[in-house]
Amino acid sequence: MELKADNIIREIKRAGIRFIVALPDRVTSEHLLKPILQDRELKVVQVCKEDEGISICSGLYNTGQRALLLIQYTGLLDSINSLRGVAVEGQNPVCMMVGLLGKEPDVAPTQSKRYGVRIVEPILDAMGIERHLIEQPEDIMKIVPAVERAYERSAPVALLIGREPR
């Protein structure tokens, strides 16, 4: 079952997001980030390190703009302290779309053979960060409500991309 990249981009826009803050991730680069870079309705801010993106999204939020941080799970792991201080304690609705590089298709992240993938959901749970797995075509419909809920709660959310969108 394919994840359609076009549908993900459509839902990102439907969620009112106009800024994509990104660091390339092998899972999402080809079919999400590259088309987004060409999309005139979305402005891309390329970062050198993912924790910058958490703060850029927060700055944008505080001006009334909606943003999405498009990164790999390794970058999420690298950004734990910013997630803690900026997003959770700072009550900024940082919306993250996170590629789970190396996760086997149709295997739950916590059951992956990859240690790095297995620990992502437990870490988010320990931090009290809402998460949603986007792996099946119908999961794409979770994007808009998850973003809306993040802004209502003024809290971060992680949308975990479980397979490469095409």
Added chain:
Amino acid sequence: MMKRDECLKVLARHRTDEIVVAVYKAAQEWIHISPSDLNYTFTGAMGQGSSHALGLALGRPDKSVIVLDGDGSLLMNLGSLATIGNAAPKNLVHCVCENGTYETNGAVPIPGVRRISFAGIARAAGYPKSYEFDKLDDWEREVGRILKEEGPVLVDLKVEPGEEYPEDFRRLYSVEFRDLFRKALQK
């Protein structure tokens, strides 16, 4: 070398309606020297001031944004110089209060103290202009013009501690004041 609070007082005299992002010691002093709901001090983690400032500058291109960064803080997020250089917000003035130490964390010197050129790194990272000031008179003479320049601009302010100001962590970090900032920005 300039006393930091005197340096900030010069900037305050030239401030009109700019957003000012401030971190650590500069933030503790700035909230007393130039109180305003447009002071943004809710940066959440060390090094993140410049990145918050970039988000604010991109989200409100009609408003000028000044960031009062630290040298230790900027070293923790040096990549932000390349990110800002690439995003090229015209409305961002990036001041670095270079005191040469991690003052809040015990005044231990930063690596490369007084040998690193923040102005040089910024130019190499794509900032069209950067400046260094170590004399108050020079800063006073140039600050008005610099605030009107097309950014991003980096200003390295070579400072040492001046007068002591009371610390107010609630003002700096509470969400209540962050929400006041959001309201003030909507006006």
